């Protein structure tokens with residue numbers, strides 16, 4: 276079957292005079308026609324043509340402006356909130372995630388890309404980066420730095436999940452982590468950062484927040500939860516029947532309608548919090564109130580990973596709170612994780628945001644990212660000698676920080692002018708045989724179509740002057 280795609284129609288090649296032979300003076304030249312949209316039938320691909328692996332995606336040129344604007348905002352927030360960037364490898368010892376995220380978690384149990392390498396090492400593609408932050412903090416002696424240590428990362432994560440809308444096997448996250456201090460103001464500031472990220476792009480979010488206390492208080496709660504759910508076992512979905520023995524807190528995450536109804540009467544973790552966790556939570560909420568950050572207390576939010584303590588939160592798109600695969604990000608405190616690796620208590624808190632989902636939401640809310648590159652000057656040429664001279668000129672203008680564009684593989688002037696118009700440049704430089712022999716170049720104002728002859732050796736200076744006004 277032929278594949279249809281929309282593409283730009285090729286401009287007809289129209290030559291009025293032999294290439295390179297045309298003379299120019301100060302004239303009002305006709306404006307080039309804008310290229311037209313057309314449907315192009317692509318040839319059918321052979322059956323054995325290479326295909327993407329399921330759950331993996333290419334990020335095509337049209338989408339790059341969204342990615343760039345996200346990266347730039349992450350960098351800016353990192354600078355302004357005092358975080359330094361850290362780049363972590365995509366491969367780690369499997370045991371890092373087993374110990375940190377938990378043997379019984381969905382991530383470790385079902386979703387890791389793991390293998391044994393030629394040296395019998397058990398390795399995994401990273402499914403998340405908080406465990407790596409803990410490892411890196413210890414490996415690089417960050418304990419000896421002034422605390423807290425503030426780090427941010429951005430990069431690909433890998434989870435062997437069933438691919439569907441909003442769920443890929445390779446996806447990207449950025450995350451902010453504060454390691455080494457337990458103050459609740461840090462939890463609040465991280466939530467503010469996550470909230471502000473979306474606000475910047477006009478994406479309305481709903482912050483869901485809860486406290487899951489310390490492992491001790493959670494243990495008591497878990498017993499009450501299991502006792503309650505045992506009385507409802509017959510009505511639970513198959514997954515939840517398993518969760519009852521394996522990972523009872525995850526019972527609260529189930530999206531099944533019947534299980535949701537059962538959850539309504541389940542005991543709530545807030546009623547089992549120790550005093551310290553309770554006070555910590557109240558403080559976090561007070562700081563959020565102070566800044567007018569809206570949040571929803573969600574007594575059933577537990578997040579599925581072993582390392583969380585006290586504050587946990589999720590960022591959902593406003594208005595679609597109940598939809599699966601809609602969470603834009605999440606995080607929380609992990610006061611015991613680094614201690615588990617080092618024997619020394621090191622409190623920490625962080626969050627991660629999924630970039631694919633963030634961008635999908637930005638598109639849904641019609642956020643328009645700025646163009647990645649807006650050239651100001653197009654260099655057009657006619658004839659081989661002019662092409663060579665212009666190749667050099669192009670490099671000189673670039674070095675002079677003038678934003679240039681060109682299409683040196685094209686010989687036809689009309690074609691080049693239409694590309695220049697499409698790029699929206701202010702000026703096009705045109706060199707043909709006549710200009711070459713006279714040591715001049717034509718400067719065409721793309722707005723009005725006026726053309727002037729300028730001495731070739733003055734063109735960079737002239738452009739600089741005109742581009743600053």
Ligand code: AMP
Nearest residue numbers: 441442443446602603604605628629632
């Ligand atoms: P988590 O720590 O699992 O809550 O992940 C944090 C964020 O990463 C989620 O809220 C999503 O935005 C994103 N995310 C997690 N898993 C996937 C996935 N398989 N595909 C796309 N995005 C994901």
